[in-house]
Amino acid sequence: MLGPGDDLMVEYWGSSSQRVQLTVNREGRVLLPEAGALMVAGHTLADAQDLIRKSLMHQLKGISVDVSLAKLRRVRIFVVGDVKNPGAYDISSLSTPLSALLLAGGPTDAGSLRTVKHFRRRQLVEEVDLYDLMLKGLSSSENLLQSGDSILVPPAGAQVTVAGMVRRPAIYELRNEQTLDQVLDLAGGVTVSGELGRIRVERIEAHERREMLSVSFPGGSDAKTMEDGFRRFSVKDGDAVTISSILPYSNQAVYLQGHVFRPGKYAYKEGIKVTDLIGSFADLLPEPADRAEIVRLHPPDYSPLVIGFNLRDIFEKRAEAPVLQMFDTLRVFGRYEADAPKVSIYGEGPSSGRVSAF
Numbered sequence: 048m049l050g051p052g053d054d055l056m057v058e059y060w061g062s063s064s065q066r067v068q069l070t071v072n073r074e075g076r077v078l079l080p081e082a083g084a085l086m087v088a089g090h091t092l093a094d095a096q097d098l099i100r101k102s103l104m105h106q107l108k109g110i111s112v113d114v115s116l117a118k119l120r121r122v123r124i125f126v127v128g129d130v131k132n133p134g135a136y137d138i139s140s141l142s143t144p145l146s147a148l149l150l151a152g153g154p155t156d157a158g159s160l161r162t163v164k165h166f167r168r169r170q171l172v173e174e175v176d177l178y179d180l181m182l183k184g185l186s187s188s189e190n191l192l193q194s195g196d197s198i199l200v201p202p203a204g205a206q207v208t209v210a211g212m213v214r215r216p217a218i219y220e221l222r223n224e225q226t227l228d229q230v231l232d233l234a235g236g237v238t239v240s241g242e243l244g245r246i247r248v249e250r251i252e253a254h255e256r257r258e259m260l261s262v263s264f265p266g267g268s269d270a271k272t273m274e275d276g277f278r279r280f281s282v283k284d285g286d287a288v289t290i291s292s293i294l295p296y297s298n299q300a301v302y303l304q305g306h307v308f309r310p311g312k313y314a315y316k317e318g319i320k321v322t323d324l325i326g327s328f329a330d331l332l333p334e335p336a337d338r339a340e341i342v343r344l345h346p347p348d349y350s351p352l353v354i355g356f357n358l359r360d361i362f363e364k365r366a367e368a369p370v371l372q373m374f375d376t377l378r379v380f381g382r383y384e385a386d387a388p389k390v391s392i393y394g395e396g397p398s399s400g401r402v403s404a405f
Contacts, residue, residue, distance in 0.1 A: 048089065048090070048091055048140075048191070049071055049075075049087050049088055049089070049090055049091070049092060049095050050071065050075070050088050050089070050120055050140065051071050051072060051073050051074075051075060051088060051120065052070070052071060052120025052121065052140075053070070053071045053116065053118070053119060053120045053140070054068055054069070054070050054071075054116070054117035054118035054119075055068070055069045055070075055071070055077060055087075055095070055099075055114055055115070055116060055117060056068050056069075056114070056115045056116070056117040057069055057079070057099060057103075057112070057113075057114050058112070058113045058114075059103055059107065059110045059111060059112045059113070060110060060111055061107075061109045061110035061111055062107065062108060062109040062110055063107050063110060064110075065080060067080060068117050071087060071088055071120075074086075074088075075087065075088025075089065076088070077099075079099065079102060079103060081103070081106045081107060082102045082103055082105075082106045085098060085099060085102055087099070092116055095114070096114040099112065099114050100112040100114065119139050119140050119141060120140050121137045121138060121139060121140065122137070122138060122139075122140050122142075122192055122193060122194040122195075122196075123135055123136070123137050123138075123194055123195070124136055124138055124142075124147055124192050124194070124195070124196045124197065124198065125196070125197040125198070126147050126148065126150070126151040126197070126198045126200075127197060127198070127199055127200075128158065128198075128199045128200035128201055129154055129155045129157050129158030129159070129200045129201065129202055129203075130148065130151045130152060130153065130154055130155065130158060130200050131151065131152030131153060131154075131155055132151045132152040133151060134151070136150055136151065138150065138192060140191065140192070140193075141191060142191065142192050143186075143188045143189070143190065143191060143192065144163060144165045144173070144175050144188045144190070144192065144198050145175065145177075145180070145186060145188045146192075147192060147198050148163060148177075148198060148200070151198075154177075154200045155200075157202055157203060158200040158201075158202065158203060159200060159201050159202060159203045159204060159220060160176075160177040160178060160181070160203070160220055161176050161177070161178060161203075161204060161220050161221075161222040162174050162175075162176070162201060162204065162222065163175040163176075163177060163198065163199070163200055164198070164199040164200075164201065165188075165190060165192075165196065165197075165198055166196065166197045166198075166199060167193060167195070167196050168195065172190050172196075173188070173189075173190055175188045176222060178220075178222075178233070182233065203220050204220055204221060204222070204284075205220070205221040205283075205284035205285075206218050206219065206220050206221065206284065206285070207219050207221060207224075207230050207282050207284075207285075207286045207287075207288060208286070208287040208288065209230060209231070209233070209234040209288045209290075210287065210288070210289050210290070211241065211288075211289045211290035211291055211292070212237060212238045212240055212241030212242070212290045212291065212292050213231065213234040213235060213236065213237055213238065213241065213290055214234065214235030214236055214237075214238060215233075215234050215235040216234065217234065219233045219234065221282070221284070224282070225281055225282065226277065226278050226279070226280060226281055226282065227246070227248075227262065227277040227278075227280040227281075227282055227288070228274060228277035228278050229282075230282050230288060231277065231288075237290055240292050240293055241290045241291070241292065241293070242290065242291045242292065242293045243264070243273050243290075244263065244264050244268065244273075245261060245262070245263045245264075245291065246261070246262040246263075246288065246289070246290055246291075247259065247260075247261055247288075247289045247291070248260040248261070248262065248280075248282075248286055248287070248288050248289075249286070249287040249289075250283060250285070250286050251283075251284075251285035251286075253284075253285075262276060262277070262280050264276060297312070298373055298374070299314065299315045299373065300312050300313065300314060300315050300373070300374070301313050301315050301319065301324070301371050301372075301373070301374070301375045301376070301377065302374075302375070302376040302377065303324050303325070303376075303377050303379075304376060304377070304378045304379070305339075305378045305379040305380060305381070306331055306332045306335050306336070306379045306380055306381040306384070307325060307330060307331055307332065307379050308330060308331070308332060309330070315371070315373050318370060319370070319371050320368040320369065320370055320371065321339075321341075321356075321361060321368045321369050321371065321377060322361065322368040323371075324371075324377055325358075325377075325379065327362055328362060331379060332381065334381060334382040334383070335358070335379060335380070335381060335382065336358075336379075336380040336381055336382050336384060337357050337358055337359040337360075338355065338357065338358065338380050339355070339356060339357075339358040339377065339378065339379045339380065340353050340354060340355045340356070340377075340378050340380075341353070341354040341356070341369060341371065341375050341376070341377055341378075342354075342375065342376040342378060343372060343374075343375050344374045344375075349374075354369065356369055358379065
């Protein structure tokens with residue numbers, strides 16, 4: 048939309064040719080050569096191009112006309128409230144409230160990101176939700192600024208803290224969000240390592256006390272049941288939601304350690320034996336010991352029990368390979384770990400007597 052201060056570049060050629068830069072004056076008019084004053088303020092650039100073209104072609108026969116925007120006018124707007132650099136700013140007339148907010152350094156830590164208000168005189172033009180841009184990449188601010196407009200950043204509203212196994216742990220300001228599933232959506236959702244069966248919520252009863260709540264589901268609950276439960280749980284200002292991690296270990300695994308080429312965690316299946324992890328001496332590092340052991344954890348306190356066996360006897364079929372259980376650790380020793388060479392030293396020390404070391 049054109050207004051006073053905009054510059055237009057008008058060029059025509061044919062029976063007559065000229066190129067001239069025209070400024071929209073305070074009355075909203077431009078002074079055309081050969082055609083006089085023409086009102087363009089309040090018209091879009093496309094409409095102004097048509098008006099100028101028709102006016103010039105009516106006065107000058109056999110010409111072609113091109114109109115373009117040479118320079119934009121600047122408007123003075125005011126950014127106030129909880130922003131880092133409040134004040135008056137001269138800004139392009141094609142700017143939006145988001146442009147003005149960025150120019151002022153953005154909201155402070157106490158400022159709202161959900162209800163940035165755009166006023167024109169005493170009328171509220173729009174409310175801008177910056178989360179649309181920050182979290183979704185969508186700009187909800189479409190109205191252009193005019194001279195005298197003001198941008199107000201009020202104090203932040205209700206807030207909820209989301210911590211733990213979510214994709215964007217942070218403090219989030221609420222606007223229309225009222226339930227747990229909406230808050231988790233703001234946080235980008237729960238990661239695959241997050242436990243959904245038991246979510247802890249610390250709540251502040253206004254001006255009274257803190258209390259702990261739990262959103263729990265019985266074992267084996269499906270995803271739909273959990274989603275319905277999240278929709279029914281209402282969040283309040285000051286809530287702190289914590290998503291715990293699932294157990295850091297797998298109960299369907301056995302472990303291989305020691306003097307082997309490929310130590311690590313292996314899948315457990317019913318009836319798995321030692322020879323399923325190490326089938327021959329080719330799976331062992333050079334100079335292994337004959338001795339190996341299984342470290343087994345016994346419930347309920349999972350105290351360790353060591354079960355030793357002769358690895359050579361198993362490889363040469365003189366003994367049956369032990370069967371492994373969940374959480375078992377199969378440990379293979381090297382020759383110098385199980386049967387280290389011994390050296391005896393005899394002689395006289397600084398003091399009288401005989402010294403021996405092994």
